[in-house]
Amino acid sequence: MRGVKRISILLAAALLFGCCLLLLSPPTTAGPDATLYVYAVTPLRARALEQKIEESMPGVDVTVFGKLSDFKTALEANPPDAALSPRPVLTSLNRTADLxxxxxxxxxxQYLLVSTRPLSKEMLSSLRYGMVDLVERKSLPRFVAGLLGVNDAPEVQRVTKIEDLLQLLQFQTADAVLLPERFRSDFESKSKMTFTILSLSTAKVGLVGVTFLSERHSIENAxxxxxxxxxxxxxxxxxx
Structure with a gap:
């Protein structure tokens, strides 16, 4: 009997100890409350930007895409609560910017026309261009024509990163590239080449906006x- 009683006491003590651990343990965290997809023109790697945004938005699962095609595919296959991208991207998706x-x-x-050769407005239709993708391959030449203010769609080499534009000029794959003005200093500092830079009044591109695909309250505040x-x-x- 004493043995049975001792076992019962040990079991009771173990149960009490387990209950105490449950009470002292922090509550488990539920899954993300909201999801956000991001595609942006930035010198940062997709993963680096993703970490910075996610750290600033607790409770939101953030995915940053390095390629426009991957961004669009994910939106169709598994829509998030919100998507953030340059306005031309949203327009190509038939979405408007809620923010x-x-x-x-x-x-x-402002986008700048950057080249290693002399530039004039008269020669714009005959040049080969490089640009970070904003509307995908088929639509990009016509989009670039609009930025240049010309009627004929030029040949365009699309890239996924700002640094790729510099390589296009270095290897003469493009005669000129279209570069967001905010990256001019960094772009010039990374090369020993001498650039000709032309600023066109027509070369304006909508900044990033946010479109909400579900209830916006859960993510707008973040x-x-x-x-x-x-x-x-x-x-x-x-x-x-």
Whole structure:
């Protein structure tokens, strides 16, 4: 009997100890409350930008895509709660910006025409261009023609990263590239080449915006609270 009683006491003690551990243990964290897909023109690697955004948005599962085609495929296959991308990308998806990124009071940024050769407006239709993809392959030449203010769609080499534009000029794969003005200093500092730079009044591209694909309340507040350094990586300083 004493043996049985001792076993019962040990079992009771073990059970009590287990209950105490459960009470002291922190509650398990539920899965993400919301999902956000991002495609942005930035010098940062997709994973680096993803980590910066996700760290600033607790409870939101963030995926940053390095290729526009992957971004569009994921949107169709597994739609998120919200998607963030340059306005031309949203337009190509037949989506509008529910939140529009702004910088210095404007919703568009200047793109510069950069080349290693002399440039003039008269020669724009005959050049080969490089540009980070914003509307996918078939539509990009016509999109570039609009930025150049010309009627004929030129030959365009699309790339996935800003640094790839420099390689196009180095290897003469393109005669000129279209570069967001905010990257000019960094672009020039990474090369010993001498550049001719032309700023066209027609070369304006809509900044990043956010489109909500489900209930926006769960994620809008988190997006609006993104810190300034993350907004700067996205090319904006506030939301409208």
């Amino acid at each position: 529009q990124g702004m910088r210095a009071g404007t919703d568009a940024e 997006i609006r609270k993104l810190p300034k350094h993350v907004l700067a990586d996205l090319g904006v300083d506030e939301w409208k």
